[in-house]
Amino acid sequence: MKRATLLLSTTLLAANAKIVHEWGTFTTVSGSDGKLLPGLHIEEEPLPPFVYSHSGMSFGHLAKNPTFSMTEAGLFPRSYKGISRNYIVKNCTVKMETPVIYFYGDKKEKAHVRVDFKGGTISQWFPQRKDGEKLPPLKKNPAAQMNSTIDFSKPFNGFLEWDVEAIPRHLVDEALTFRPHQTPNWIYPKVTDANVLKVGSEHEDYLFYRGLGNFPQAATFSVNAAETLKIQNNSSHLIPFALAFEKDGKVVRYKTFHQGINPNSSAEIPESKWNTIESDEWRLTIFKVMRTGLQKQGLTPEESSGMIKTWWNSYFEQDGLRVFWILPQPNLEKILPLKITPTPQKTIRVMIGRSDILRPKFEQQLLSSLDQEKLAHWSHHRFFVPFTNRLRTMVKLPYIAQPTKNFLASRMMKTWTKSADGQTVS
Secondary structure, eight states: OHHHHHHHOTTTTOTTOEEEEEEEEEEEEEOTTSOBOOOOOSOOSOOOTTOEETTOOOBGGGOSSTTEEEETTEEEEOOSSSSOTTSEEEOOOEEEEEEEEEEEESSOEEEEEEEEEETEEEEEEESOOSEEOOOOOOOSSGGGGGGOEEETTSOOEEEEEEEEEEEOGGGSOGGGGOOTTOOHHHHTTOOSSSOEEEETTEEESSEEEEEEEOOOOSEEEEEOTTOOEEEEEOSSSOBOOEEEEEEETTEEEEEEETTOBOTTOEEEEOGGGOEEEOSTTHHHHHHHHHHHHHHTTTOOHHHHHHHHHHHHHHHHSSOEEEEEEEOOHHHHHHHSOEEEESOOSEEEEEEEEEEEEOOHHHHHHHHHHHHTTOGGGGTTSTTHHHHHHHHHHHSOHHHHSOOOHHHHHSHHHHHHHHSTTOOOOO
């Protein structure tokens, strides 16, 4: 326990104390006007096959065809983020990415854990849950199944429950937490000082869940015609840390707000105020900045590094403009209340908002691509559906309703024309 004492402090690790730490991410995409764009229900980071979901288990990371996932039974259409493609998913503006919950303590303890998601569904989880929300059933008539709709603009309150036994690591055979097909984003969150958690017959180093939803954000992000980024704190509470990040090929720009953004106020970053790095050194700089911001919220160095490594590719290796910001604690507790019985001595929860924003010049690129019938270039982008939804607000459908035959046959155009609101993907 010496290392745990150093990380969590002697005060917290009093005799038989139970400490709980959690981190995770909420992902959104905004147009330059600051409005959230729907269409975030597509799986971005595949999970190991043993993870549970509304649709069952999938070997998504083994699929050679991006349209399909592999299971022991063969191939089936790849699911959305834990939801079968037999549903039409509408108005999903938020992805809840990989919250993980750690327990720390020096003796075996049992606990009941419940997470509620006010405005969304908890669609993926591990270990197996004791209880949780169920999706509305699909139509019994296979021909009518695609009429089954999940509309996140309507009230949706998900939940998840586990009965957990937290066991000090030295009392557990490490082989119990090994299972094949673990992906890097499953391994990176593991920390050496946390308890092993036993749920039913399954053992793991943390509790894991993901979800989809639609709820008001504590912050909004916009970019004006002069390409100035504006961060607006809509909350009556301090956003304690924010990092604006932009990557364009090998050029990286960033701006940090170590003191946070005050309640009901805004911060702006004009083009002249960015810090620019034009070498691979940016990775070390950004890693350290992000880690410092996470540690100041109470995460341990190992937890902070684990979170950054888990999401590094999605956070920082993709071109585009995005802001990472810590959700104010009162806002987090309102959206995602966590109840653990008996109550831990100390609970630290750190949830990062990952907010991608489309610059006006990028939106013009999309419009230009449409004129040149080259929008299919973006068809495999992780945010293609939000891109098309942004275009819908910028042009009228009759303007784009006369594509060439080849363009109409493309996967992109099928996506565009399948539904009026662009919430489904062919």
